[in-house]
Amino acid sequence: MSSSGGKTGLRERITSSARRAALDDPAHGRESGHEEYLHAARRSLSWLFPGTAGPAT
Numbered sequence: 001m002s003s004s005g006g007k008t009g010l011r012e013r014i015t016s017s018a019r020r021a022a023l024d025d026p027a028h029g030r031e032s033g034h035e036e037y038l039h040a041a042r043r044s045l046s047w048l049f050p051g052t053a054g055p056a057t
Contacts, residue, residue: 022044022045023041025037025041026038026042
């Protein structure tokens, strides 16, 4: 694994995993009644998806 390609690939995998979790967490929060998952996902969306308007309220 090259030093630059490996770090870039790792960063992309971490970001992708975090994005999936942020999209899964609201569903889990609603289904389980744990609203902290909803709040955590909302806080992370603008960081994980830069350039978007954010969640609709």
